[in-house]
Amino acid sequence: MSKMLHSIGIYSMSYKLKNLRVLVVDDNKPIRALLRALLLDLGFGTIDAAETLEEGWGFYCEHKPDLILVDWRMDRQDAIEFTKRVREDQRSPAPYLPVIVMTGFTSKERVFHARDAGATEFLIKPFTIQTLVDHLTHIIERPRDFVIAPEFVGPDRRRRSEDVPHKKRRADKIKNADMVTD
Amino acid sequence: MGTSDTDQPEVIIIKASQELKRKAGTGGFDPAAIKNAETRLEAASLMFPAAAEQDISLIEEALELIAAKKPWKDIKLTIQAATVELKSHSIMFRFPLVTVIAESLLRFCGGLTEIQPLAGEVIGLHLKTLRIAINQGPRAITDNDRVALLSGLEKASAKVLREKV
Numbered sequence: 001m002s003k004m005l006h007s008i009g010i011y012s013m014s015y016k017l018k019n020l021r022v023l024v025v026d027d028n029k030p031i032r033a034l035l036r037a038l039l040l041d042l043g044f045g046t047i048d049a050a051e052t053l054e055e056g057w058g059f060y061c062e063h064k065p066d067l068i069l070v071d072w073r074m075d076r077q078d079a080i081e082f083t084k085r086v087r088e089d090q091r092s093p094a095p096y097l098p099v100i101v102m103t104g105f106t107s108k109e110r111v112f113h114a115r116d117a118g119a120t121e122f123l124i125k126p127f128t129i130q131t132l133v134d135h136l137t138h139i140i141e142r143p144r145d146f147v148i149a150p151e152f153v154g155p156d157r158r159r160r161s162e163d164v165p166h167k168k169r170r171a172d173k174i175k176n177a178d179m180v181t182d
Numbered sequence: 183m184g185t186s187d188t189d190q191p192e193v194i195i196i197k198a199s200q201e202l203k204r205k206a207g208t209g210g211f212d213p214a215a216i217k218n219a220e221t222r223l224e225a226a227s228l229m230f231p232a233a234a235e236q237d238i239s240l241i242e243e244a245l246e247l248i249a250a251k252k253p254w255k256d257i258k259l260t261i262q263a264a265t266v267e268l269k270s271h272s273i274m275f276r277f278p279l280v281t282v283i284a285e286s287l288l289r290f291c292g293g294l295t296e297i298q299p300l301a302g303e304v305i306g307l308h309l310k311t312l313r314i315a316i317n318q319g320p321r322a323i324t325d326n327d328r329v330a331l332l333s334g335l336e337k338a339s340a341k342v343l344r345e346k347v
Contacts, residue, residue, distance in 0.1 A: 013209035030233040034226055041219035075263035104270030126274035129219045133211050140206045146196035
């Protein structure tokens with residue numbers, strides 16, 4: 001739709017991303033700089049780029065971004081710990097914000113591990129710009145309910161929100177995120 | 183008849199926030215912005231050597247640990263993690279020769295349950311070949327690469343893995 005409108009000279013219909021702030025956490029300096037530049041190209045207003053998870057946590061608490069991209073190396077669990085911290089730490093300023101975990105090593109177990117840690121999306125490297133855009137669009141257009149349970153805190157792991165037939169959804173309380181966070 | 187609702191742990195559902203959507207508005211990503219990002223990514227090939235350096239260094243450090251006869255399990259994970267990063271970045275930045283060498287190294291390390299004699303030399307050979315490939319810049323794989331570089335790695339890897347058995 002956006003392409004069609006642009007092709008006939010209507011330029012006003014696209015996201016206003018200048019209002020959005022993104023945190024990128026990646027220990028590879030050139031990749032970190034590239035991601036920052038790509039996100040700025042795509043229209044995001046402010047990009048904080050952190051080398052370490054501790055630095056990332058500092059940026060997160062100080063600036064409260066709208067979205068986080070965190071790189072997960074195969075030999076470390078710190079990206080997973082960071083995601084869990086965002087979701088569960090009592091000092092976390094925005095526990096419901098979208099977290100995209102990026103990784104070059106894929107397996108079903110790793111996808112589930114990231115999901116169960118509270119990741120919103122899982123982005124496999126190498127990715128194209130279009131793949132990145134698709135994930136970001138999905139996050140913007142289809143935000144998911146957030147589940148707080150004894151053994152899991154994070155976006156609803158079911159992509160669909162309708163109830164399973166003949167079973168009651170085991171939610172004791174339903175709250176409105178915008179009332180909780182604003 | 184089973185447990186009552188009062189025995190179930192509390193589950194709270196927070197309805198999805200519309201904050202991001204409110205801030206972003208409608209219309210999708212600007213196609214011109216996507217094009218700019220794609221152009222930047224295509225032009226970023228020249229930054230691959232710098233991006234690869236960190237992972238190359240990790241493999242070099244792993245070789246020193248092998249020489250010091252440290253336990254293979256942790257060394258293997260370090261090499262695999264660094265090589266996976268090299269592989270994924272080499273695809274993004276279009277260094278197909280690096281991709282193939284990285285795949286060879288991953289296969290070799292995956293086949294080793296313990297460090298074998300000459301395994302360090304084979305990993306070192308992969309490392310040397312990776313450096314050559316990175317320095318030659320982004321380009322397609324040639325027949326000469328297959329003959330001069332890749333078949334040598336394959337033979338060396340197979341020899342060490344056969345001896346393991």
